[in-house]
Amino acid sequence: MLNVLFVATEAYPFAKTGGLGDVIGALPKAFPKVVDARVIMPFYGTIPEKLKESIKYLDHFYVQMGDKFDYCGLLTCTYEGITFYFIDNEGFFKRAALYGYFDDGERFTFFSRAVLDAIAFLDFIPDIIHCNDWQTAAVPYLLTHQYRTALPNTKSVFTIHNMKYQGIYAYESIRNYLNLGFLPSDLEYYGQINLMKGGLYAADLVTTVSPTYAQELKDPYYGEGLDGIVREISDREVGIINGIDETIYDPKTDAALFVPFSNPDKKKIENKMALQEYLDLPIRSDVPMIAMITRLVEQKGLDLVANVIHEILQLDLQLVILGTGDATYEDLLKTVAYNYPDKMVTIIDFDENLSRKIYAASDFFLMPSKFEPCGLSQMIAMRYGSIPIVRETGGLKDTVTSFNPETKKGNGFSFATYNAHDMLFTIQRAVNLYTETPALFKIMVKNAFNTHFDWKLSAKTYLAHYQKLIGK
Numbered sequence: 001m002l003n004v005l006f007v008a009t010e011a012y013p014f015a016k017t018g019g020l021g022d023v024i025g026a027l028p029k030a031f032p033k034v035v036d037a038r039v040i041m042p043f044y045g046t047i048p049e050k051l052k053e054s055i056k057y058l059d060h061f062y063v064q065m066g067d068k069f070d071y072c073g074l075l076t077c078t079y080e081g082i083t084f085y086f087i088d089n090e091g092f093f094k095r096a097a098l099y100g101y102f103d104d105g106e107r108f109t110f111f112s113r114a115v116l117d118a119i120a121f122l123d124f125i126p127d128i129i130h131c132n133d134w135q136t137a138a139v140p141y142l143l144t145h146q147y148r149t150a151l152p153n154t155k156s157v158f159t160i161h162n163m164k165y166q167g168i169y170a171y172e173s174i175r176n177y178l179n180l181g182f183l184p185s186d187l188e189y190y191g192q193i194n195l196m197k198g199g200l201y202a203a204d205l206v207t208t209v210s211p212t213y214a215q216e217l218k219d220p221y222y223g224e225g226l227d228g229i230v231r232e233i234s235d236r237e238v239g240i241i242n243g244i245d246e247t248i249y250d251p252k253t254d255a256a257l258f259v260p261f262s263n264p265d266k267k268k269i270e271n272k273m274a275l276q277e278y279l280d281l282p283i284r285s286d287v288p289m290i291a292m293i294t295r296l297v298e299q300k301g302l303d304l305v306a307n308v309i310h311e312i313l314q315l316d317l318q319l320v321i322l323g324t325g326d327a328t329y330e331d332l333l334k335t336v337a338y339n340y341p342d343k344m345v346t347i348i349d350f351d352e353n354l355s356r357k358i359y360a361a362s363d364f365f366l367m368p369s370k371f372e373p374c375g376l377s378q379m380i381a382m383r384y385g386s387i388p389i390v391r392e393t394g395g396l397k398d399t400v401t402s403f404n405p406e407t408k409k410g411n412g413f414s415f416a417t418y419n420a421h422d423m424l425f426t427i428q429r430a431v432n433l434y435t436e437t438p439a440l441f442k443i444m445v446k447n448a449f450n451t452h453f454d455w456k457l458s459a460k461t462y463l464a465h466y467q468k469l470i471g472k
Contacts, residue, residue, distance in 0.1 A: 002466060004031070005126035009108065009117050009135040010098060013082070014047050014115040014284055017098055019242070019376045020132060020293075021163050023209075026245035028082050030455035031463060040115055042107075043075055043086035045094035048340060054079070055086060059121045059364075063114050066176025074121055085122070087114045104135075105169035109177035109195070112138035116147045128466050130157040134167030138178060139197030141187070144202040146179060155469040156394045159202035160196075162373050163217055163224045164299070167195030172443035186232025189225075200229050206237045207462075209374035210395035214239030224370055240462060241398055242374040243455035249383045256356035264385030264449050265442065268360070275361035279345045281318055288434040289318045290427070291362035291386065293355045293377055296333070296348075301368030301391065307420035309336050317429050320358055324349065364430050368415075368423045372396045378412070382448040388412040389430055391423070399453065405437070405445050411448040429456045 012025030028037035073088030260273035282439030365381035374395030403410030
């Protein structure tokens, strides 16, 4: 049996702000029975009360942080066959949100040290500790430099879900949490501590969430100042595409849909017309509907959309946007929607049920990202028969193949250059195919609908790398 402990700051259904929560909620379940995969995460005050009822006290201990000791409760439950552990400290984790606080550096270096201390209280010694993003990057560093005696055979894997967020903090603010007497070179970043840098240097294996993103990170444009380190460690860096949980995202059983379906040919139109009525748009089965479900930030290509939004709306289409983000984009999109009430709806919200309705109703799904480490939305869109329109970057390039009308192969539309008018031209091509060659459009929908990104494929690849690390 191979013991794997996933360390993360969110996991569906306990806590989720984005794709990381989906990954940690699904990947541990996808391994074959030769793997005992478990998850450890913070015990947030925001965990739903119904789920808290199943979480039980296991033990408690005190984490040494410099010259003080902080209380740490250790809780546990089993959810869908997976053992979850929770690190409990109300001062750090009983808050209204998961992230965005002035002391996030302290919160998550405490969590990282607590994870390693907690192992002594478990009936489980991990062969692999699999960490995710900057909030857990201190775990490989601490394991290598301070916990090797306690865990002599445990290997560490560190996954970069988004290089843009690195955990950079003043040395004095978290030095005690890392038990540092000086600022070591493998953590130092322009006089500060960079937790992501420490994780990259210390981990036995570094993974990213798509093969293309793994290569892109070696380029200064994508590397966010750490591209040199990524090139340096390229012999132990690999890209593994994420998946989605197809039991959760299943249009045949999804209770959120207006009309569940196993075949998109007819039921997609029924879902579209129901959504049009729900959103007070003109009810037209013949008009193509383009959707965006996204954070409204520049990374997601919102500057491209903003530059040509009026040109997009000159086309015979409907545009539905769901998300929250920068106030500039929120205000702009609300204003434009107000001026085009028959063509556009903007919903400033994070609404899981509504997002499922939009996936199932839309004909096209727009993701013009500046960079996209993996992207799950394009996978979910295809699962619901919505054709992705994407920029060729990161995981979008790895999962979406541009449709060729001659061979009738491909599951989406794509453009390479980060340019608003290239995006606009691609949208025009998609709309033209929908209106002028409906038979080809149906083939595209079928191609997208039959594209699968099951987690078992990703889990098989991770397992091969785990076994290589421990010499099996």
